[in-house]
Amino acid sequence: MVKKLVLSLALVAMTASPTLAKTIVFATDATWPPMEFVNADKQITGYAIDYMKAAGKEAGFTPEFKAVAWDGIFAGLAAGKYNAICSSVSITDERKNTMDFSTPYFKVRQALVVPVKSEAKCIEDMKGKTLGAQISTTGHFAVKKAEGVKDKSYDEVGLAFEDLYNGRIDGVVCDDPVAAQYALQNDKYKGALKIACIIEAGDEYYGIALQKGNKEDLELIDKGIKAVQEKGIDKQLLAKWIGGGK
Amino acid sequence: MTKQCKTSVDPGHVVIDVGDGAAIPKPSDKGLVSAWRLSFAGALIVLACLLYFKPDPYLRIFKFVPDGILVTFQVTVYSIALALVFGLITGLGRISRNKYVNLVASTYVEIVRGVPLLVQLFYIYYALGRLVHVPDLLAAVLSMSVCYGAYMGEVFRAGITAVPVGQTEAARSLGFNRTQTMYHVILPQAWRTILPPVGNEFIALLKDTSLVSILGVADLLRRGREYASESFQYFETFTMVAVIYLIITLILSKLVSIMEERLSHHVKR
Numbered sequence A: 001m002v003k004k005l006v007l008s009l010a011l012v013a014m015t016a017s018p019t020l021a022k023t024i025v026f027a028t029d030a031t032w033p034p035m036e037f038v039n040a041d042k043q044i045t046g047y048a049i050d051y052m053k054a055a056g057k058e059a060g061f062t063p064e065f066k067a068v069a070w071d072g073i074f075a076g077l078a079a080g081k082y083n084a085i086c087s088s089v090s091i092t093d094e095r096k097n098t099m100d101f102s103t104p105y106f107k108v109r110q111a112l113v114v115p116v117k118s119e120a121k122c123i124e125d126m127k128g129k130t131l132g133a134q135i136s137t138t139g140h141f142a143v144k145k146a147e148g149v150k151d152k153s154y155d156e157v158g159l160a161f162e163d164l165y166n167g168r169i170d171g172v173v174c175d176d177p178v179a180a181q182y183a184l185q186n187d188k189y190k191g192a193l194k195i196a197c198i199i200e201a202g203d204e205y206y207g208i209a210l211q212k213g214n215k216e217d218l219e220l221i222d223k224g225i226k227a228v229q230e231k232g233i234d235k236q237l238l239a240k241w242i243g244g245g246k
Numbered sequence B: 001m002t003k004q005c006k007t008s009v010d011p012g013h014v015v016i017d018v019g020d021g022a023a024i025p026k027p028s029d030k031g032l033v034s035a036w037r038l039s040f041a042g043a044l045i046v047l048a049c050l051l052y053f054k055p056d057p058y059l060r061i062f063k064f065v066p067d068g069i070l071v072t073f074q075v076t077v078y079s080i081a082l083a084l085v086f087g088l089i090t091g092l093g094r095i096s097r098n099k100y101v102n103l104v105a106s107t108y109v110e111i112v113r114g115v116p117l118l119v120q121l122f123y124i125y126y127a128l129g130r131l132v133h134v135p136d137l138l139a140a141v142l143s144m145s146v147c148y149g150a151y152m153g154e155v156f157r158a159g160i161t162a163v164p165v166g167q168t169e170a171a172r173s174l175g176f177n178r179t180q181t182m183y184h185v186i187l188p189q190a191w192r193t194i195l196p197p198v199g200n201e202f203i204a205l206l207k208d209t210s211l212v213s214i215l216g217v218a219d220l221l222r223r224g225r226e227y228a229s230e231s232f233q234y235f236e237t238f239t240m241v242a243v244i245y246l247i248i249t250l251i252l253s254k255l256v257s258i259m260e261e262r263l264s265h266h267v268k269r
Helices: A002-019 A048-059 A073-078 A093-100 A140-147 A157-163 A176-185 A215-230 A233-241 B030-053 B055-064 B066-094 B099-114 B117-131 B136-162 B167-174 B177-215 B220-231 B234-268
Strands: A022-028 A037-038 A063-066 A084-090 A100-102 A106-108 A112-114 A130-134 A150-154 A173-175 A193-198 A204-211 B003-009 B014-018
Touching: A002 A037, A022 A048, A022 A073, A022 A215, A022 B066, A022 B167, A037 A048, A048 A106, A048 A233, A048 B117, A063 A215, A073 A084, A073 A093, A073 A100, A084 A106, A084 A173, A093 A100, A100 B055, A106 B234, A112 A157, A112 A176, A112 B030, A112 B234, A130 A157, A140 A150, A140 A173, A150 A157, A157 A176, A157 A193, A157 B117, A173 A176, A176 A193, A193 B167, A193 B234, A204 A215, A233 B177, B014 B030, B030 B055, B030 B234, B055 B220, B066 B099, B066 B117, B066 B167, B066 B220, B099 B136, B117 B177, B136 B177, B167 B177, B177 B220, B220 B234
Parallel strands: A022 A063, A022 A084, A130 A150, A130 A173
Antiparallel strands: A084 A204, A100 A204, A106 A204, A112 A173, A112 A193, B003 B014
């Protein structure tokens, strides 16, 4: 009898919990500074992480971040291992076929990073050269689309930059805030690498990816993002993580 | 990575021989021979059915990965060739009477066997990158052969010490010096014992080359991952990749068993 009572109490507690803040688990490939990365204290941090925390505070959900490798991050979402992906996912038509997206929270373009000595102006000058990118990112797609360029895919964009620094490849294509982080701010690479150009492929927008049909979480996240933008919190975060206006 | 692990207990002469290359279907092992036939036929049928009945996406995957298979083979063949050289030197060093040569060879084996291959790959790949600018394929080959050279050294050492002492004594008494004894008498006989485990290492190495995909080398696994991450067809792609690897290793393990058979036939007579 007591057991039953405890059980039913537990059940009541469980069903009642949604009135408290709902927890949404976000998968993130934390190798993409300054958007999301692991800091010296082994904490996942960055612009997008702070953004989602602020959105959670506004819309009433508790974001929880789970480190997941990029390669396979979408498969994990489809398998329901987490509720959403907050990992600088650019919204593309192909991706929209398999997942739903929140309102955009950040605008990016693709940047080409080359060694300082390189004379290449942009991707047109890279014919016959090898360009690196993180596997199946929009940067990788841009490299594959470029004519006469050999592509080399990496698990993490950092490995591509290391190979560029070591001279194994001729350039790296990735999102512009990340390119700026590596080429201009990183103590090791600045002075050795530079941003050659922004590739003309149109603007891209980051969105939070969710399993198709997950309306409930989508509404919460959208509400949070909207509040963050209306209150201007995103401007503060921009100043904190990316520096200055762009 | 388990390796050629030979344990012999004297009284009962128990020999446990476990390689991680592949299960070699020796004719004496009836169960394994049937298993080989079953898996080989099964793999071929699965492949044929997938390609025929579901050309989308399987045929597309099949057309996407061949250059990856080529790279896998390239890395394997170059690495094994280089590993044989490292192995011979290490094996000879390990049985050398020169204290320093022996120490260097033994330390190399000790260190390499103590570090996981994946870590070695990262280490050598990025360490090399700092010193010299080598292309990624060469860096991968160097890393793989440094690792397998140590294992190969143990194979060589075991093969050489397996040749009866009487052979050395006979050669020496006939006036051969130490070097001549080694190259004209011992090594030609040792080859027979060495070749089958080398074949086994070849298969093990082929499977381990899948690790170089982590370095961005476009091998079979990498190509598969590129296809999967773009098409989101993870299950289909990795089914295909696994079947291709399986068919390759099954063919190779059959070849090794044929080679073993020929070599041991010689002994039986």
